[in-house]
Amino acid sequence: MTDVTTQRVHFRTCTLCEAMCGLRIETRDEEVRDIRGDPDDPFSRGHVCPKAAALADLHTDPDRLRAPVRRTAGGWEAVPWEAALDEVADRLHATQTAHGLDAVAVYLGNPNVHNLGAMVFAPLILRGLRTKNRFSATSVDQLPHMLASYLMFGHQLLLPVPDIDRTDYALVLGANPIVSNGSLMSAPGIRDRLSRVRARGGRIVVVDPRCSETARVADRHLFIRPGTDALFLLSLLEVVFERGARLGRLAPLCERLAELRAAAAAFPPERTAPHTGIAPDALRTVAAELLATRAALVYGRVGACTQEFGGLTAWLIDALDLVTGHLDEPGCMMFAKPAVDPLVELGGLGVGRGSYRRWHSRVRGLPEFGGELPVAALAEEVLTPGDGRVRALITMAGNPVLSTPNGRQLDRALRSLDFMVSVDCYVNETTRHAHLILPPVSPLERPHYDLALHLLAVRNTAKWSPPLFDPPAGSKDDWQIAIALHRRLMARRYGRRSAEALKASLLERLGPERVVDLGLRLGPYGRGCGALPSRRRRGLSLRALRDAPHGVDLGPLVRALPGRLPKRPPLGPGKPRRYIDLAPQPMLDDLRRLAARYPDGQRAEPTTVLIGRRQLRSNNSWMHNSARLMRGADRCTLLVHPDDAAPLGLNDADAVEIRSRVGAVVAPVQITRDIMPGVVSLPHGFGHERDGARLRVARAHAGVSVNDLTDDAMVDALSGNAALSGVPVEVRRRS
Numbered sequence: 001m002t003d004v005t006t007q008r009v010h011f012r013t014c015t016l017c018e019a020m021c022g023l024r025i026e027t028r029d030e031e032v033r034d035i036r037g038d039p040d041d042p043f044s045r046g047h048v049c050p051k052a053a054a055l056a057d058l059h060t061d062p063d064r065l066r067a068p069v070r071r072t073a074g075g076w077e078a079v080p081w082e083a084a085l086d087e088v089a090d091r092l093h094a095t096q097t098a099h100g101l102d103a104v105a106v107y108l109g110n111p112n113v114h115n116l117g118a119m120v121f122a123p124l125i126l127r128g129l130r131t132k133n134r135f136s137a138t139s140v141d142q143l144p145h146m147l148a149s150y151l152m153f154g155h156q157l158l159l160p161v162p163d164i165d166r167t168d169y170a171l172v173l174g175a176n177p178i179v180s181n182g183s184l185m186s187a188p189g190i191r192d193r194l195s196r197v198r199a200r201g202g203r204i205v206v207v208d209p210r211c212s213e214t215a216r217v218a219d220r221h222l223f224i225r226p227g228t229d230a231l232f233l234l235s236l237l238e239v240v241f242e243r244g245a246r247l248g249r250l251a252p253l254c255e256r257l258a259e260l261r262a263a264a265a266a267f268p269p270e271r272t273a274p275h276t277g278i279a280p281d282a283l284r285t286v287a288a289e290l291l292a293t294r295a296a297l298v299y300g301r302v303g304a305c306t307q308e309f310g311g312l313t314a315w316l317i318d319a320l321d322l323v324t325g326h327l328d329e330p331g332c333m334m335f336a337k338p339a340v341d342p343l344v345e346l347g348g349l350g351v352g353r354g355s356y357r358r359w360h361s362r363v364r365g366l367p368e369f370g371g372e373l374p375v376a377a378l379a380e381e382v383l384t385p386g387d388g389r390v391r392a393l394i395t396m397a398g399n400p401v402l403s404t405p406n407g408r409q410l411d412r413a414l415r416s417l418d419f420m421v422s423v424d425c426y427v428n429e430t431t432r433h434a435h436l437i438l439p440p441v442s443p444l445e446r447p448h449y450d451l452a453l454h455l456l457a458v459r460n461t462a463k464w465s466p467p468l469f470d471p472p473a474g475s476k477d478d479w480q481i482a483i484a485l486h487r488r489l490m491a492r493r494y495g496r497r498s499a500e501a502l503k504a505s506l507l508e509r510l511g512p513e514r515v516v517d518l519g520l521r522l523g524p525y526g527r528g529c530g531a532l533p534s535r536r537r538r539g540l541s542l543r544a545l546r547d548a549p550h551g552v553d554l555g556p557l558v559r560a561l562p563g564r565l566p567k568r569p570p571l572g573p574g575k576p577r578r579y580i581d582l583a584p585q586p587m588l589d590d591l592r593r594l595a596a597r598y599p600d601g602q603r604a605e606p607t608t609v610l611i612g613r614r615q616l617r618s619n620n621s622w623m624h625n626s627a628r629l630m631r632g633a634d635r636c637t638l639l640v641h642p643d644d645a646a647p648l649g650l651n652d653a654d655a656v657e658i659r660s661r662v663g664a665v666v667a668p669v670q671i672t673r674d675i676m677p678g679v680v681s682l683p684h685g686f687g688h689e690r691d692g693a694r695l696r697v698a699r700a701h702a703g704v705s706v707n708d709l710t711d712d713a714m715v716d717a718l719s720g721n722a723a724l725s726g727v728p729v730e731v732r733r734r735s
C-alpha cells in the first residue's frame, strides 16, 4: 500500500467579521496548510486580516467541544446527542409547563449572523418556544439603527450603507473600520477604500472621543464627549436648515420635514458645544461641507449606538443624510440589492418588518423591538422573584457574561437558573453555567452563504462557500441542533404527529442549501429576471454560484427608493403607501430626555467616563484562544490622557483600579494623547480568569472585562440598547 495524500485548494468567505473576505485555503488531507486572501474574489480582491489564519486554529483547537457535554459535580462528561437533546427538551418543556411560556428565555449571540444554518432556522426554535423573553446581541449593538429604519422607512432591515467606493466626503461617527473592518458596512480592504477616497480629493472626518486608527488616516478628527452625538447632529441639522435643506429626488416621499426642522431649531451649535466639546465653527464647517459636496455621507456605528441616546443618534444620522439630499444617491448612503433578499419573506422564513413596544420587560418595563427585549434586562428577569420570572435559558453562539453590561450580575443570575443549555463550541465564561452544552461543527465543516451581510455590503456580490471538510460522523451543525430541539419540543407540547412536529421534520429535510437556492432564484438576479448581463441571463441559482467559486460581482449599489420601501399605513388618514417619516413621534418625544440630560447653558460634568475599544487581533470575546492572535504585549490596557494621569501620579504600566457603580477591575495604564481628557478606554471581550471556563490560551491572557464596569441600569430608554459608552468611573492608583 502507498500513502496517498490529497492536496486541495478551496475558496470560501471568511465568517469572522462583516467584511466577507474571500479566502484561498490549501489543505492536505484533513490538515489546513495555508490560509490567504483570494485575489480573484471580486469583492475583497485578496484582502484579509490576521484573524483569517486563526480559522485553522479554531478548527484544531483542543479546547473546542466536539460532542455534547453535561456538567456534573466532578466536571464535564460526554453525553450522546440523542440523550442530550431529549434531556434539554424535557427540561425546557417541564419549565414551561410548570411556570408558563415566558419562564424560558433565549439569548442569541453575534456569530449567528455569520452562520447560514442559524440564520435560516434559529428563528424557528424561537417561534416554537413562544416566549416573550427573547434577547440577543442586537441590544448591545445595532438596535438603534434598526429602530430608526423601522420608524423612518417602515422596515427594520432597510439599513443605509455607505457607498464608500464613490463618496467624496464621509462623516464618520463612533466607528473605527480600520480596526473593525467595518460594521453595517461590509467593505473588505477598507483601508484601501478609504485611501482611494482621499486620493480622488475626497475628505474623511471622524468624530470620536479617541483619535482612533481610522481618525489617524482621516483628514480631520473631532474629539467628542461620549454620549453627546445626538446634540452634535441636531446642531448640524440646525445649521443645514438655516443654510437651505434639500430633499432632492426623495422630497415627494418625505413626511414631517417641518417637525424635524422645529426639533433642530432648539439646538443651535452654541447650545450644544459645551456638552459635546465641538466648537461651533468646526461644526459649521462640517455642515457647509456636507451641503457643498454632491457625493457625501454621514455614517455612524457602535460608538454612536451603544450610548444613552443611541436611538436619537441613529435617527439623526439618517435625517441628516436625507435633508442634505444625500440618501439613496451614488457616493452617499444607499441600500444594497442582495441576491438573496431578506426583505422578501419566504414562507415565514424571512425577517419581518419589525415591531416596537408590543410588550415590555417585566421588571423594568423596557420596550420590545422586533420580538426581542433588551439584554440589559436579562439578569434582573432571572433574579427578581414573581410571576413570569425567567427560570431556564438557551444561549446560542453568545457570551453575554463578557459582552453585556454588568457581567458579574449576569454570572450570579445564570448560576441561579433551574436549567441552562448552550449551543456553543466552547466552555467559556457564559457556557460554564450551562447544564448541557451542544457544540456545532467547526466553521470549516459547514457550507456558507452570507444571508445578512450582503444586505449591508458596499457592493452587490454573491458567493457560495462549500465546506472544506466533511463533518465528523454523528456531528451536527447549528441548524440541525436547532431543528432537533424544536422537533422534540413540538412533540412534547402537541404530540408526535402534530402539524407543528411534522412541519419541523419537513424543514429538517429542506436544509439551508435549498433555502439559499430558492432565495437566489426568487431574488432580484434570479432566473429569468433579466437584470444580469447576457452571459448570466439564466439568472442566479445555487448551481450558478457553485460554478463561480470566487464569487459573482453584481455591480455597485443602485438607487433603491421608493421601490424598496414597504407600503404602510400613512401618518394621517388614507390607504397604505410608501413614505419616509423624517420625524417619528417616539424620536421627537425622546428629545425631552436629551434636553433634560444636557441642560442649556451648563457645561459638561467633570466626571471621568469610560469607553470601549476594539483591536485588530480580537473578535469580541471569543477568539482569544488562538495563540497566534494573542502573541505580543498585554492589550487589555486602560488608555488615560496625560492631563488625567498627572494628578494621579500615574506612569505607563502602573496598575490602576477602575470603579463604576456596579464593580471594579484592575488594569495596567497606557498614557496617551490619543484619548480625550476626562475619558478612559478599556477594550471589550477580555476577562478570561473566571473559574470553570476551558480556554487555556485565553486564560493565559485573561485581562479584565470592561463589562464588569458597564452598568445594566444605563440604557437608551428609547430603544432599550445598552449604553456601554460613557459610563462614569473613578480611576485610582493601586498602591
Ligand SMILES: Nc1nc2c(c(=O)[nH]1)N[C@H]1C(S)=C(S)[C@@H](COP(=O)(O)OP(=O)(O)OC[C@H]3O[C@@H](n4cnc5c(=O)[nH]c(N)nc54)[C@H](O)[C@@H]3O)O[C@H]1N2
Pocket (backbone or CB within 6 Å): 017, 018, 110, 141, 173, 174, 175, 176, 177, 179, 180, 181, 182, 183, 207, 208, 209, 210, 212, 224, 225, 226, 227, 228, 229, 301, 302, 303, 304, 307, 611, 612, 613, 614, 615, 616, 617, 618, 619, 620, 621, 685, 725, 726
Ligand atoms: N478586530 C475586530 N473586528 C471586529 C470586532 C472585534 O471585536 N474585533 N467586532 C465586530 C463587531 S461585532 C462589530 S459590531 C463591529 C463594530 O465596528 P465599529 O462600529 O467600527 O466599532 P468600534 O471599533 O468599536 O468603534 C467604535 C468607535 O466609537 C468610538 N466611541 C465610543 N464612544 C463614542 C461616543 O460616544 N461617540 C462617538 N462618536 N464615538 C464613540 C470608539 O472610540 C471607537 O473608536 O466590529 C466587528 N469587527
Ligand SMILES: Nc1nc2c(c(=O)[nH]1)N[C@H]1C(S)=C(S)[C@@H](COP(=O)(O)OP(=O)(O)OC[C@H]3O[C@@H](n4cnc5c(=O)[nH]c(N)nc54)[C@H](O)[C@@H]3O)O[C@H]1N2
Pocket (backbone or CB within 6 Å): 108, 109, 110, 111, 115, 137, 140, 141, 302, 396, 397, 398, 399, 400, 402, 403, 404, 423, 424, 425, 426, 428, 440, 443, 478, 612, 613, 619, 620, 621, 622, 684, 685, 706, 707, 710, 724
Ligand atoms: N463594553 C462593550 N461590550 C460590547 C461591545 C462593545 O463595543 N463594548 N460590543 C458589543 C457587540 S457589537 C456585540 S456584537 C456583542 C457580541 O456579544 P456575543 O455575541 O454575546 O459575544 P461573542 O463574544 O461574539 O461570543 C460569541 C459566542 O459564540 C460562540 N461561537 C462562535 N462561533 C459559533 C458558531 O458557529 N456556532 C455556535 N453555536 N457558537 C459559536 C463562541 O464560542 C462565543 O461563546 O458584544 C457587545 N458587547
Ligand code: SF4
Pocket (backbone or CB within 6 Å): 014, 015, 016, 017, 018, 019, 020, 021, 047, 048, 049, 050, 051, 052, 181, 188
Ligand atoms: S477582515 Fe474580517 S472577514 Fe476579512 S479576514 Fe479579517 S476577520 Fe475575516
Ligand SMILES: [Mo]
Pocket (backbone or CB within 6 Å): 110, 141
Ligand atoms: Mo457587533
